[in-house]
Amino acid sequence: MHDPATDVQAPRxxxxxxxxxxxxxxxxxxxxxxxxxxxxxxxxxxxxxMAGITNTAFRRLCREYGAGLYVSExxxxxxxxxxxxxxxxxxxxxxxxxxxxIQLYGVDPATVGRAVRMLVDExxxxxxxxxxxxxxxKVTRKGGGAALPWKLDLFxxxxxxxxxxxxxxxxxVKMRKGIDPDHLTYLEAGRIAEGAGVxxxxxHARTASEFYSGxxxxxxxxxxxxxxxxxxxxxxxxxxxxxxxxxxxxxTGCDGVVVGRGCLGKPWLFGDLAAAFGGAPTAPGRxxxxxxxxxxxxxxxxxxxxxxxxxxDENRGCRDIRKHVAWYFKGYAVGGELRxxxxxxxxxxxxxxxxxxxxxxxxxxxxxxxxxxxxxGSPKTPSLPERWLESRTLDDAxxxxxxxxxxxxxxx
Numbered sequence: 001m002h003d004p005a006t007d008v009q010a011p012r013x014x015x016x017x018x019x020x021x022x023x024x025x026x027x028x029x030x031x032x033x034x035x036x037x038x039x040x041x042x043x044x045x046x047x048x049x050m051a052g053i054t055n056t057a058f059r060r061l062c063r064e065y066g067a068g069l070y071v072s073e074x075x076x077x078x079x080x081x082x083x084x085x086x087x088x089x090x091x092x093x094x095x096x097x098x099x100x101x102i103q104l105y106g107v108d109p110a111t112v113g114r115a116v117r118m119l120v121d122e123x124x125x126x127x128x129x130x131x132x133x134x135x136x137x138k139v140t141r142k143g144g145g146a147a148l149p150w151k152l153d154l155f156x157x158x159x160x161x162x163x164x165x166x167x168x169x170x171x172x173v174k175m176r177k178g179i180d181p182d183h184l185t186y187l188e189a190g191r192i193a194e195g196a197g198v199x200x201x202x203x204h205a206r207t208a209s210e211f212y213s214g215x216x217x218x219x220x221x222x223x224x225x226x227x228x229x230x231x232x233x234x235x236x237x238x239x240x241x242x243x244x245x246x247x248x249x250x251x252t253g254c255d256g257v258v259v260g261r262g263c264l265g266k267p268w269l270f271g272d273l274a275a276a277f278g279g280a281p282t283a284p285g286r287x288x289x290x291x292x293x294x295x296x297x298x299x300x301x302x303x304x305x306x307x308x309x310x311x312x313d314e315n316r317g318c319r320d321i322r323k324h325v326a327w328y329f330k331g332y333a334v335g336g337e338l339r340x341x342x343x344x345x346x347x348x349x350x351x352x353x354x355x356x357x358x359x360x361x362x363x364x365x366x367x368x369x370x371x372x373x374x375x376x377g378s379p380k381t382p383s384l385p386e387r388w389l390e391s392r393t394l395d396d397a398x399x400x401x402x403x404x405x406x407x408x409x410x411x412x
Contacts (some may be wrong), residue, residue, distance in 0.1 A: 001276055014259040015291045030278050034256040036069070037170025037199035039099055039127060040187065042066040044200065044256030045245070047263065048174075048236060049074045049103040049131065057306035058096050061299070062263060066270025069101055074131050077115035084088040091124055100125035103174070105134065106158060107144050120169055128245055132189070133365045135208040136260045137289030143402050146208035149185040151394040159196040159202075170199035174236070174258070177220050179382050180209035183389060186220065190228045202234035209341035211377035212261070219406060222252040234258050240371055242276035243268070247301040261374035265327025287400035293332050294360025300328045304351055318346050332366030334358065 034044035045068035047054060052073070059070040072090060079087040093100045102125045106112035112130070119125045132155070134145030149155045163171045173193045178184035180232045190201050202223050216237025225233040232255035235248045240262040248257055263269045268289040284304040291299075303324065308317030323341045338357060385398055 015193045018023075030296040034173060034297065035146050035231060036127065039069070039170055039199075041067070041069055042164050043270075044234075044249075045273045045277070046234060046268065047071055047270075048258045048260035050131070050260060050264075053264070055090070055307075055310055056092065056097070057303065057310040057317075058267070059097060060094055060306055061303050061305055062267045062270045062273045062304075063097070065268045066272070066274040068270060068273070069099065070097065071101040071103050071129055074105050074134075075103050076404045079110075080104070080115045080118065081111055082193045090327050091119070093124075101125065101127040101129065102132050103129040105131040105406070107142075107148060107154075107406055109154075109157035110198045113165040116165035116169075116171070120253065125164065125169065127170050127172070128162070128166055128224075129172045129174055129202075130159065133204050133383070135206075135211050137383040138381075140179075140208055141385065143388060143398055144386050144406065147179055147382065147384055147388065149189040150179060150183060150388065150391065150392065151274070151398075152188060152392050154195065154394045155185075155189055156192050156277070158197065159193050163197045164285065171197075172200045172202065174202040174204070176204050177207045177217065179384070179389075180207050186224055187227050190224050190233075194228045194231055197218065198231060200232040200234060200255075201228055202236055204236040204258070204260075206237055207412075208382045210311070210379050212374070215379050217250055218252050220249070221254050225253045225255075228339065232256060236260065236285060238262075240373070242272040245273055246276055261372070264373040265324055266332070266373070268295075287363050290364035292360060292364060293334075293362035296328055297355045297358050297360065298362060300324070301348075301351060301355060303328075304348060308348065314348060316348050318351065320349075321345075327373050330373065331365035331370075332362060334353045334363070 001232065012295070029369065034041040045066070045067065047059065047068065047070040054071065056071050063070055075087050075090050080091070091102055097399055102119060104112060104115055106115065116128055119128060132149050136145065139145040140147040143151070147300070153316050154347045159173060175186060175189055177186045184207070186203055193201050201224070203221050205218055205220045218235065218237070219233040235252055235254040236255045236258035239248060239257055239259050245257045248254065259269065259273070268291060272289045300321070304318060304321040307320050308314045311317045311320065320342045322345070325339055329339060337352060340353050342351065345354060388398070
């Protein structure tokens with residue numbers, strides 16, 4: 001078993017430069033450690049699982065800048081129990097990763113329990129999270145993801161089976177507010193999860209119908225915090241900066257934050273968060289990390305290098321970094337031709353040559369580099385099984401539908 005007390009990561013030398021010359025107007029008091037079962041996190045921050053993003057390479061990169069809990073991509077419990085090659089690859093952690101955190105998704109209590117027990121018995125994780133937040137229509141259409149907590153007996157069965165299988169390992173839950181404004185589930189689900197013995201509960205403060213659009217309802221996080229009193233409550237949604245995280249915790253009273261799209265192309269955000277929660281100087285409207293273009297280029301190159309190592313294939317790793325180009329260079333004067341070349345590069349040598357064309361001293365572009373990252377989508381009527389909303393209990397007729405809900409998608 002890995003010892004979480006050893007989870008101390010110093011920033012890479014290149015990361016430290018992004019904190020130079022920060023204006024100072026206020027000082028934040030250090031935040032207390034976030035305790036998730038036996039795990040004590042000096043920085044109350046969790047990296048949200050994102051399909052195709054939060055693999056070992058990205059987790060290692062973020063960890064090099066900051067501290068917190070870095071969760072794997074979402075893995076379906078059925079695939080894990082069947083030991084599919086892809087699921088077995090995704091649960092691997094680099095030796096530097098501790099605590100090791102894996103998120104599971106499932107729709108059957110017995111299968112979820114078997115998946116958790118497998119992770120425990122084979123010593124593959126120090127923390128397991130269950131996902132009930134996926135808003136993707138092809139998942140909710142089958143009754144999975146954010147639609148599942150509507151069936152309270154099914155939700156309770158999955159969480160209880162997972163907690164029992166986890167034994168001493170902390171088992172946590174991440175969910176959304178509900179299906180839509182008329183079918184909210186988060187308060188009932190939160191109380192059920194608390195009663196089942198989870199170690200913490202995270203809430204993405206949107207419904208499935210909102211997808212990632214609009215603004216997260218931070219007041220809902222506050223309401224969940226009032227309803228759940230014996231375990232930590234974590235807030236998720238619209239954290240684009242350290243100031244956002246501090247503001248969420250002050251506004252809602254939550255015990256920690258979960259960061260998703262805000263760190264896309266911005267791994268130094270975790271250094272920013274660690275500094276802010278550690279009592280470092282900050283100022284309204286400004287960031288701890290305001291990297292010049294050279295620092296961004298070094299982070300991008302490091303990410304590509306780690307992807308090559310993760311895939312054990314230079315071409316595949318360099319193909320995978322392509323989707324990150326727009327996020328890393330958001331707001332910087334890079335030029336369309338160079339961006340396009342980076343988005344089609346196929347070797348580290350090619351990436352090095354392209355990055356050498358950048359002006360490393362180009363300053364941080366300010367507001368143009370801030371704000372939302374990733375696709376927000378638009379509000380839509382959730383796709384659900386026929387008659388799903390007529391009852392809060394699971395009828396046998398829905399069990400066949402649920403089998404098709406175990407698809408691999410972003411965590412929500």
